Amino acid sequence: MGTLLTDPSIVINNEAIFIAPNTVAYMEGFGEGTVVNQSAGNGVIDQLESDDVSTQIGMIKFSVYSTVENINLARSLKANRNQNAITLTATTPDGQTLTRNFAQMKLTSDYEVNLQSDGVIELEFKGRRATV
Amino acid sequence: MEFKSEFEFTLNSPIKYQSQGDHHDGRLLVLKAPSNKVRANRAKLKQAFMASVSEGEQKVSDAAENQKDTVIADDEMPDYILMMLYASKSINMAEVLDEFMNLLTIGKCCKVEGAEDLTKSMFEEMDADDTDRLLGEYMANFIIASFLKKMKEN
Numbered sequence: 001m002g003t004l005l006t007d008p009s010i011v012i013n014n015e016a017i018f019i020a021p022n023t024v025a026y027m028e029g030f031g032e033g034t035v036v037n038q039s040a041g042n043g044v045i046d047q048l049e050s051d052d053v054s055t056q057i058g059m060i061k062f063s064v065y066s067t068v069e070n071i072n073l074a075r076s077l078k079a080n081r082n083q084n085a086i087t088l089t090a091t092t093p094d095g096q097t098l099t100r101n102f103a104q105m106k107l108t109s110d111y112e113v114n115l116q117s118d119g120v121i122e123l124e125f126k127g128r129r130a131t132v
Numbered sequence: 133m134e135f136k137s138e139f140e141f142t143l144n145s146p147i148k149y150q151s152q153g154d155h156h157d158g159r160l161l162v163l164k165a166p167s168n169k170v171r172a173n174r175a176k177l178k179q180a181f182m183a184s185v186s187e188g189e190q191k192v193s194d195a196a197e198n199q200k201d202t203v204i205a206d207d208e209m210p211d212y213i214l215m216m217l218y219a220s221k222s223i224n225m226a227e228v229l230d231e232f233m234n235l236l237t238i239g240k241c242c243k244v245e246g247a248e249d250l251t252k253s254m255f256e257e258m259d260a261d262d263t264d265r266l267l268g269e270y271m272a273n274f275i276i277a278s279f280l281k282k283m284k285e286n
Contacts, residue, residue, distance in 0.1 A: 014150050014251040085150035104153045131155075 005098055008090035010062060012077065017070075020063040020120050026088060026100060029058030029129025058102050060086055061124035066113055074111055074121055082106040082127055100130040135281075138164045139273050141266055145259035149244045158244040161266070163236075165274045170239035176231045177275050181213060184220035209280060210268030217267075232267050 008024050010017055032055040037045045064070040077084055086102040105127035113121050139162075146157040166174045217223055233255045236242045242250040255263075272280065 011150070011253050014248055014254060016251075016253045080153075083153035085153050085155055087148075087150070087155070101155045103155055127153075 003092040003094060003096075005090040005092060008088050008098075010060075011087045011089075013080070013084055017064065017073065020065055023063035023120070023122070024060070024088070025062070026060040026102075026130065027058065028100075029056050031056035031129075056129055057126050058105070058129040059124065059126050060088060060100075060102055060105070060130075061109075061122060063120040063122045066115055066119040066121055070121060071113055074107070074113075074123060077123070077125075078107045078111075080107075084125065084127075086125060099132060101132070102130055103128045135277055136165075136273055138162060139269070141269055143259065143262045143266075145262060147244065147254050147257045149248050149254055151245075151248050156245070158248075160245050161250070162243045162246045163266075163270060163273070164241045164243075166235055166239050166241050170235045170241070173231045173235035173239070174275060177228065177235065177271060178279075180217060180220075180223050180228050180231075181271060181276050182279075183222055184216040187220050187222055188216055206272075209272040210265065213271050213276070214264055214268040229263065229267070232263075232270070236270075 006022065010019055010024070030051075032052045033049060034052060035047055035049045037047055039045050064073070082104045084105040084107065086105050088098070088100045088102070090098045102125065105125040107123055108126045109122065109124040111121050111123055113119070141161045141163060143159045143161065146159045149156055149158045217228060218225060233252065236250050237252050237255060240249045244250055244254065258266075
């Protein structure tokens with residue numbers, strides 16, 4: 001039986017941050033691909049494939065709780081434009097690990113700060129595709 | 133031992149760090165003397181060394197006469213300091229290493245490749261042998277430099 005990765009750690013600009021559990025998601029940034037058929041007639045077809053490089057964008061998002069420290073962190077990450085670097089690491093109890101590095105990441109979302117007892121701020125970054 | 137305001141240290145195993153939105157490997161650390169911001173950490177490190185010296189004095193008293201003329205060279209001092217600390221029964225080295233980490237990271241006394249402050253996540257990634265060597269060098273240069281100078285003069 002395998003084990004799902006559920007408890008990753010996030011390091012942004014060399015600082016490990018506390019995140020709200022079960023909120024991390026990322027996209028590798030391979031981009032959308034397209035497959036089309038070309039026809040020579042009489043049922044003879046051939047397939048062509050292509051990559052839409054305009055969609056090759058890495059993405060990572062997660063939520064942090066609405067503490068003053070995190071609200072200030074979000075502001076500084078936003079002000080940092082695309083000069084944020086993020087590392088995601090996760091290890092299962094049986095020792096399997098996952099590491100993804102994201103470079104030139106910009107906090108793209110106009111994040112919402114929820115001032116509630118369990119309020120979170122969802123931060124979504126986009127930038128270069130993920131590297132291992 | 134000369135008094136320095138900073139020194140450079142090369143890691144045997146590089147650590148990963150992030151700078152200007154990118155990921156890099158770093159080997160060179162630039163270390164600065166601690167400020168009073170981290171006086172508590174500095175005091176605990178100094179205290180640990182002094183405790184190891186006083187503990188060691190008893191043990192070496194018999195051999196002291198033979199070692200009177202033995203001079204520890206400057207480049208051997210970090211190893212000597214580490215040996216004293218690790219050999220001491222009264223010192224908890226895990227606590228010493230934690231104090232050292234806090235001194236470097238909270239005090240912003242260490243820059244990786246001269247660019248980014250060393251953080252706890254970087255320190256935790258550092259090779260254990262590199263950490264020991266760094267502790268020895270840092271103590272020799274900044275924490276007990278005045279003590280070592282007096283020791284040599286005597």
